[in-house]
Amino acid sequence: MSTFLTFDTAGIEPEAGEPAADRLISGSPKFRTWNLDEAEGGVYAGIWEATPGKWRVSYDEWEYFHILEGHSILTEEGGEPIHLRAGDRLVVKPGFNGSWEVVETTRKDYVIRL
Helix, strand or coil: CCCCCCCCCCCCCCEEECCCCCCEEEECCCEEEEEEEEECCCEEEEEEEECCEEEEEECCCEEEEEEEEEEEEEEECCCCEEEEECCCEEEECCCCEEEEEEEEEEEEEEEEEC
């Protein structure tokens, strides 16, 4: 067993998903998630990808992510939109409510703590 994670998705089947119908604002976005690691205390790491569309998000968890490719817009309720492109990094804290819009298919790596 290794004590490091490479974020290599080779040979790992992604989980498919989409926003819940009651959260969808526009489009028909589809998700693919490669869950690469799970640690004690509710810590998860992996790769997430979404096709264009817009939906409401509500965070109960803490998440760090790094945009690998694409263009998305994250907007907090009552706040200004944040345009996310390759190379951008962000921490989203519990209590965030707003919308996620994928303008161009977006892929990110992430670490989530529940």
